[in-house]
Amino acid sequence: MSESYEFVVVANRLPVDEVVADDGGRTWARSPGGLVSALQPIVRRQGGAWVGWTGQPGEAPEPFDADGMHLHPVALSAQDVERYYEGQSNSTIWPLFHDAVEQPAHRRPWRHAYDAVNRRFAEAAAQLAAPGGTVWVHDYQLMLVPAMLRDLRPDLQIGFFLHIPFPPVELFMQLPRRAELLRGLLGADLVGFQRPLAAQNFLQLTARLLGLEPQDEHVEHEGRTVVARAFPISIDVGEVEELATDPEVQAEARRMRAELGGDRRLLLGVDRLDYTKGIEQRLEAYGELLADGTVSNDDVVLVQVATPSRMRVQEYQELRARVEREVGRINGEFGAVGQAPVHYLFQSMNRAELVALYLAADVMVITPLRDGMNLVAKEYVVARGDDRGALVLSEFAGAAAELETAFLVNPHDVEDLKRVITEALHADDGEQAGRMRPMRTQVQQNDIDKWARDFLETLDSTGSTKPD
Ligand code: ADP
Ligand code: F6P
8 A cells, every 4th residue: 555644735736836947847946825835834844745736737747755745746637727727716716705806707617627626636635644644625726625535535634724715605606506615615624714704604605505504613514513713824934034034135135225226215015916916006006106296216116026826817917917017107107217116026036035025125015905814914024023114904915804003904995005105104113113013923923833733733623523
């Protein structure tokens, strides 16, 4: 029998992506997104297997060990990528779960591919997990996996965590085959969410769709108890602190500031290029502040890092075109030779460069229209051990519930954005420290290890399904 693991993580992506160069050579790079930032340190420390996709269509490479983790690639054909990943996951479920800020599309072949790929992930996990082991399934791409896995392996403890928001009942009800998705999630012993409201939405849905009778934080389903609770995800505090206090990273931050114009105040945006992140609203507000003279190109500069994401999906291509047009317009209208008001970087960065940017920024501007958590916000406050800087944070990011002393803003309201960004730019040292300190303490006391511990201990105590 092949090797088995007491702890298995199942996520759409592996922590590393396979990168194919023009000459056909293959290397590995860190995968994009908050899920990997959060989970990688946990699996690395605790050991175990990780089932996921390499980010490339075609045959899966052989399983391999890296950084104390056993990585088990699952193959997605080009058609699977188009239908399961770009289609059902990112053109149906993603927009619907983010308040339908883009119109969700519905296609039958996408749903069939979603079923088939979820089954493949469930089978891989069933093969790898040790008897009575723990399997932790992640995110909206794999919502059918818990029930499929339970059918295959009733001996397992199964947890599920949703990294994105869970929509209100009325929105979820729009999904074709909605009851199947819900039954998929109910295959888990514990379903975790970013916010208490999401857990409530889920429990209400079990009553509305399946006629179940949820009570407090749990619901009985097919003779088992399923617990639904919020576990706000966090960051690897130690990693960010180590980088932020590294003299080389600090020197890089000083160099960046000098190059951008030593006296100019630096506004920073760091997001995957995604329509949920409110990048266009941020640019609109900044453009208006320049136009009405509240700020000028001589005293302020915006650095916008936009990480390439889902670039084959039409809405993402259109967003990129709109964002780049707006950056060009602002630079054209308000720039000077050798001095642009927006520096736009459409690229991935290494962690040290990113933390150097956090250290250099006077104001971090995070304005999603809807976001499950937003780890960039937590990384920024932890990086600022110097108590300097200011965080402008959307009320619609999960992080706003914990980072209460941020400059909170409604990103749907451009006037509010302009007002709050201006306020943050004018905060004096005392106000900066008074706001940053409690936020930093909050994240330090609730780091990623605590998140994982809370979830896994709750799962362990739920474990009603274990046979005698
Ligand atoms: P999401 O999961 O929606 O992408 P989060 O803010 O929760 O958003 O997580 C993003 C993660 O990706 C953070 O850990 C952040 O440091 C990292 N990240 C964002 N942009 C880049 C980039 N350009 N290069 C490398 N890492 C990035
Ligand atoms: O939770 C956010 C998330 O969708 C993760 O599931 C995902 O790994 C990450 O963002 C990045 O997106 P993608 O894997 O589609 O590039």
